[in-house]
Amino acid sequence: MSPxxxxxxxxxxxxxxxxxxxxQAIEGCRRHGIGGITVWxxxxxxxxxxxxxxxxxxxxxxxxxxxxxGPYPYADAAQRDAAIEDTxxxxxxxxxxxxxxxxxxxxxxxxxxxxxxxxxAMVRDAIGGVLDHALRRGVALALEPFHPMYCADRSCISTLxxxxxxxxxxxxxxxxxxxxxxxxxxxxxxxxxxxxGQTRLLAxxxxxxxxxxxxxxxxxxxxxxxxxxxxxxxxxxxxxxxxGFHEVEIFSARxxxxxxxxxxxxICRQRHRTHC
Amino acid sequence: MSPxxxxxxxxxxxxxxxxxxxxQAIEGCRRHGIGGITVWxxxxxxxxxxxxxxxxxxxxxxxxxxxxxGPYPYADAAQRDAAIEDTxxxxxxxxxxxxxxxxxxxxxxxxxxxxxxxxxAMVRDAIGGVLDHALRRGVALALEPFHPMYCADRSCISTLxxxxxxxxxxxxxxxxxxxxxxxxxxxxxxxxxxxxGQTRLLAxxxxxxxxxxxxxxxxxxxxxxxxxxxxxxxxxxxxxxxxGFHEVEIFSARxxxxxxxxxxxxICRQRHRTHC
Numbered sequence: 001m002s003p004x005x006x007x008x009x010x011x012x013x014x015x016x017x018x019x020x021x022x023x024q025a026i027e028g029c030r031r032h033g034i035g036g037i038t039v040w041x042x043x044x045x046x047x048x049x050x051x052x053x054x055x056x057x058x059x060x061x062x063x064x065x066x067x068x069x070g071p072y073p074y075a076d077a078a079q080r081d082a083a084i085e086d087t088x089x090x091x092x093x094x095x096x097x098x099x100x101x102x103x104x105x106x107x108x109x110x111x112x113x114x115x116x117x118x119x120x121a122m123v124r125d126a127i128g129g130v131l132d133h134a135l136r137r138g139v140a141l142a143l144e145p146f147h148p149m150y151c152a153d154r155s156c157i158s159t160l161x162x163x164x165x166x167x168x169x170x171x172x173x174x175x176x177x178x179x180x181x182x183x184x185x186x187x188x189x190x191x192x193x194x195x196x197g198q199t200r201l202l203a204x205x206x207x208x209x210x211x212x213x214x215x216x217x218x219x220x221x222x223x224x225x226x227x228x229x230x231x232x233x234x235x236x237x238x239x240x241x242x243x244g245f246h247e248v249e250i251f252s253a254r255x256x257x258x259x260x261x262x263x264x265x266x267i268c269r270q271r272h273r274t275h276c
Numbered sequence: 277m278s279p280x281x282x283x284x285x286x287x288x289x290x291x292x293x294x295x296x297x298x299x300q301a302i303e304g305c306r307r308h309g310i311g312g313i314t315v316w317x318x319x320x321x322x323x324x325x326x327x328x329x330x331x332x333x334x335x336x337x338x339x340x341x342x343x344x345x346g347p348y349p350y351a352d353a354a355q356r357d358a359a360i361e362d363t364x365x366x367x368x369x370x371x372x373x374x375x376x377x378x379x380x381x382x383x384x385x386x387x388x389x390x391x392x393x394x395x396x397a398m399v400r401d402a403i404g405g406v407l408d409h410a411l412r413r414g415v416a417l418a419l420e421p422f423h424p425m426y427c428a429d430r431s432c433i434s435t436l437x438x439x440x441x442x443x444x445x446x447x448x449x450x451x452x453x454x455x456x457x458x459x460x461x462x463x464x465x466x467x468x469x470x471x472x473g474q475t476r477l478l479a480x481x482x483x484x485x486x487x488x489x490x491x492x493x494x495x496x497x498x499x500x501x502x503x504x505x506x507x508x509x510x511x512x513x514x515x516x517x518x519x520g521f522h523e524v525e526i527f528s529a530r531x532x533x534x535x536x537x538x539x540x541x542x543i544c545r546q547r548h549r550t551h552c
Binding site: 116147 | 487
């Protein structure tokens with residue numbers, strides 16, 4: 001029953017994005033002794049990529065990830081090609097930021113389609129089409145299975161089992177980002193962590209499932225305020241070789257996004273110790 | 277690519293419950309040429325069980341199911357025993373109504389608990405504890421896997437795979453109710469239909485997944501208004517021996533529950549033909 005290593009706490013900028021820009025988020029992490037940060041590509045717009053990369057490097061923070069590549073299911077070839085081009089650029093950005101991975105949010109059904117199998121094939125082919133570039137740039141791609149309630153519009157990859165199957169099919173360079181909010185319900189979680197092992201387990205995202213949940217997207221909870229047994233999931237990953245950061249990613253329009261980010265980070269640090 | 281048999285359309289009373297009582301729902305089904313009806317135990321309160329049974333029998337409708345038994349995860353022995361007693365009564369009611377099955381909605385996490393494995397064991401033990409009585413009364417128990425977004429508070433059984441595993445473990449008398457709203461996203465659906473086969477495939481519930489979905493419980497769509505490939509699922513079940521009704525069960529506080537039920541049933545009949 002090992003406790004979480006306090007040095008492994010990381011922040012996903014979306015948790016504080018309503019109030020802080022990238023520079024403020026970096027300063028906040030340093031002020032609160034948070035060692036890692038995952039940034040979004042839109043966070044880079046203000047400073048530009050090169051300046052953001054310098055700022056992150058001098059901050060001493062580990063860039064735990066860059067969000068995101070995707071979505072991949074398409075209505076036509078132009079849409080398909082644009083998504084692939086965008087992910088290739090994302091890989092280059094992740095390389096320049098020295099990010100530990102580029103998070104892939106693969107997309108749901110293709111526009112106008114009800115054909116899940118076809119969308120999943122599009123996802124496979126798109127990732128297959130960018131993997132060589134990622135390997136050349138030394139950027140790990142982290143496929144993030146999303147909760148099945150997002151299957152239609154955000155990710156047709158819903159389970160660790162599907163993610164592992166894609167990793168099996170596409171080979172080295174592709175791994176998995178585990179978000180407890182998306183996968184906590186899955187009875188096959190431990191088995192799929194074992195199957196994934198150290199090389200595929202690239203990231204761990206933390207928040208909590210509230211009861212009741214009032215919005216499908218923007219009502220995540222702070223760790224400890226919901227019903228996810230986070231320590232069980234974190235330990236199971238670490239027992240299978242995961243040694244990365246524990247990254248707080250809270251979408252919360254009605255609560256956490258409205259609060260003072262310094263208060264949010266205080267509580268993140270405390271809850272990391274007590275509920276992760 | 278066989279079309280749906282119009283004679284197999286059935287109504288779950290929840291679809292019209294805001295406006296119609298049981299007697300009105302029965303008359304509505306007859307008026308619209310709908311051959312089956314699934315009733316809820318609370319629908320029986322006005323008439324009493326015996327009178328409701330007589331009314332259903334003289335209506336000529338097939339009672340496609342009785343909802344529900346459960347939830348089973350408990351905080352203490354008294355709660356556990358009460359749930360089992362309640363399901364035993366539900367079995368007797370289903371027998372008297374000559375219902376094709378008693379639907380089990382097994383419940384989420386036990387009160388105050390985050391231990392999914394423990395809740396799942398409670399579900400297994402509870403169903404195991406009522407199965408003999410169901411077999412003696414000739415009532416099939418239909419375990420209904422619920423969408424993973426209900427795992428915390430409605431059903432810790434989320435997939436066909438879990439349901440099949442419970443059927444394997446507990447033996448004859450237990451089968452499965454398939455609701456397209458709950459399972460459409462599951463990449464293992466076809467494989468689990470094959471595994472279930474004719475004897476376990478007891479019921480098929482229809483509605484549609486809207487994009488966006490604005491409420492986790494009360495925002496289901498009419499067949500054809502969302503993104504579920506209903507014909508694919510219906511045909512896959514029938515290819516594996518399912519020969520029961522296609523039962524419309526729509527929870528829709530903002531739309532269908534507000535409409536004239538005669539209009540709703542007209543549209544159900546039409547959409548059954550065109551989108552199921």
